[in-house]
Amino acid sequence: xxxxxxxxxxxxxxxxxxxxxVAALLLAVATALxxxxxxxxxxxxxxxxEPLGVPFLPSPHPLHVTIDSMVAVSLTVEKGVTxxxxxxxxxxTNKYTFTKLQIRSHMNVTQRADGHxxxxxxxxxxxxxxxxxxxxxxxxTMWGNITQVCVxxxxxxxxxxxxxxxxxxxxxxxxxxxxFAGDIYAIRTVDDHAELDSTDNPVHLPGxxxxxxx
Numbered sequence: 001x002x003x004x005x006x007x008x009x010x011x012x013x014x015x016x017x018x019x020x021x022v023a024a025l026l027l028a029v030a031t032a033l034x035x036x037x038x039x040x041x042x043x044x045x046x047x048x049x050e051p052l053g054v055p056f057l058p059s060p061h062p063l064h065v066t067i068d069s070m071v072a073v074s075l076t077v078e079k080g081v082t083x084x085x086x087x088x089x090x091x092x093t094n095k096y097t098f099t100k101l102q103i104r105s106h107m108n109v110t111q112r113a114d115g116h117x118x119x120x121x122x123x124x125x126x127x128x129x130x131x132x133x134x135x136x137x138x139x140x141t142m143w144g145n146i147t148q149v150c151v152x153x154x155x156x157x158x159x160x161x162x163x164x165x166x167x168x169x170x171x172x173x174x175x176x177x178x179x180f181a182g183d184i185y186a187i188r189t190v191d192d193h194a195e196l197d198s199t200d201n202p203v204h205l206p207g208x209x210x211x212x213x214x
Contacts, residue, residue: 057086058186061113062144067180069104073130074137075175077168083143083185093185094165096142100130104176107205115213122207128189132200136193140202144184149177 078095085091102125109120129140146165150158158179167173189202 057084058143059111059113060085060087060089060091061111062183062185063187064110065144065180065182065184066106066108067103067177068106069176069178070107070180071100071102071104071174071176072098073100073102073174074098074172075164075168076172077165079165079169081143085185091185093143093145096144096146096168098129098140099137101128101140102130103127103205107207117212119210119212120205120207121210122205124206126205126207127203128187128205129202132191132193132198132202134193136191138189138191138200138202140187140189142182142184142188143186144182146180146182148179148181150179151175151177 075096075098078097080092081095082090082092103122104125106124107120107122107126109118111118129138131137146161148158149161149164150156151160156178164173191198191200191202194200
């Protein structure tokens, strides 16, 4: 499981859709489910909860994601989305959808929860989504909040995540960014057009996964 993002693409055979989920999220969910904490949402009115379309509920401990340099292709933003977490609580967060997230330089994913620290490190290039071998677009969806992002025009301008969320809620954006940081509850990458014999893998994250405990 710790190499889920680099698994042979043949594992997608026999599925109508080729679903590839970042391995860190699987471990995060297993940890949250094992904790068995009661819901703190009891007694409150039921929220309108966004169905994530992934085979698990995300952990209440988000993944902290940083990317030194990246390009997001056809990014759209839906603000104020309520999601349910594996401990029964809900969060109001943003939903980011894009055709491709191209990692130009160094992606790091860190989660600290329930006595363990999980780190995924992609030192160079990688990608989530893109286009399959038939030239049809894949889709990556990310639920969470961007806490820092910089863009470079004539010089680097940081702290523009509010503008990104605003314009991304109006029109699809394709833009490069630097010093990205965000707290992310779930990531889903899927080839929406996969055939039964498809061997396309929409996740390419060549790097390392480590888990440490005290």
